[in-house]
Amino acid sequence: MRYKLAFVVMILLVMSVTTIYGGSSGRIGTAGAQVLRVPVGSRGSAMGGAVIADVSGVEAMYWNPAGLANTYGTEVMFTHLPYLADINVNYFGIATNIEDFGVLAASAKVMLVGDMEETTQEFEDGTGRIFSPSISVISISYAHQMTQKISFGITSKLIYEDIFEVSATGVAFDVGFIYDLGWRGTAVGLTMMNYGPEMSYSGDGFNRILNGRQVSPKSASFDIPSSFNIGVSHGMVESGKNAAVLNANYSSNNFSDDLWQGGAEYKYDDKYSLRAGYNYSNQDGWIYGLSFGGGVEFEIGESRLVLEYSWTETEWFDNNQYFTFKYQF
Secondary structure, eight states: OHHHHHHHHHHHHHHHHHHHSOOOGGGTTOOOOGGGGSOOOHHHHHTTTOOTTSOOSTTHHHHOGGGGGGOOSEEEEEEEEEOGGGOEEEEEEEEEEETTTEEEEEEEEEEEOOOEEOOOSSOTTOOSOEEOOEEEEEEEEEEEEOSSSEEEEEEEEEEEEEETTEEEEEEEEEEEEEEEOSSTTOEEEEEEEEEOOOBOEESGGGOEEETTEEEOOOOOOBOOOOEEEEEEEEEEEEETTEEEEEEEEEEEETTSOOEEEEEEEEEETTTEEEEEEEEEOOOTTOOEEEEEEEEEEEEETTEEEEEEEEEEEESSSOOEEEEEEEEEO
16 A cells, blocks of 8 residues: 555656646757667657556666566667667667566667767868767666556666767666556556756866966756656557557656657567557657557577567658567576
8 A cells, every 4th residue: 555655646746846847948959968868679669659657678777667577587688779860879788587676687878979070170171080979878777566566666877978088977867667557457657767967078178278378178067858757558459369558658858848659559479569659749840750660579498589670750860760689588
């Protein structure tokens, strides 16, 4: 009973906070560490991100760490995303269930921007020196099945941005709950994502010579993109080898307008999956929309190999495509 009460109190707290700190168009583009908002995994992205209440395994580390509590045995996952403007994002994670303790997981997300040529005030056309910016997020998660119906998870993240001769380091935390209502596969999920202190850049790249003396200006600090997310999942069909779920999310972001997400998944024989979703925001210049994908699972002895793909509509840029490999044992 006390767990249910805690969950209800958490929902009421989040609803009150989102009313006060809802997204603001005046703050769009002013947050840093945007790599935190780049989704991972083909299932969640194919369903428009609407998996806050319906996610499990390593992929749950990004969407809702409470979903890790549904991990059985050990799972490893790798996903590759050719992102915007020739930027590549790679993600690797592992999760394992420790009996009578819970689930522990770790992951690494690396964004590779590609080669760039240095330009300065003196050499606007380039100095000839090449650098390759990279942004990394290392995460550690813990999840536990608090009761038969309530699961809880928490993730800590180390963020590192390296741009030539300057870098920035920060930390962030996610907290999530999933409450199974016990009626036709209906569940409610809640996450508070990317909460942490401000970040700032430092390094030799700021050094300048002024009046014959070296000076080192300080970088302004910046916030990270936090959000409150509430999701609902409902089992629409469960008959024989056929199963289907319908999901919806609401996301309140501190540096962008609110986001509404919807998605559906059809699964046959617990092996073949088809998924579709949609992202909606009234934010000017919002580039995402329709998404779809699918997956196939192979049993290898007592292990399972999962191959998944998703496609996400992206205006002005090449559409995003996710390629995901999972191995469960």
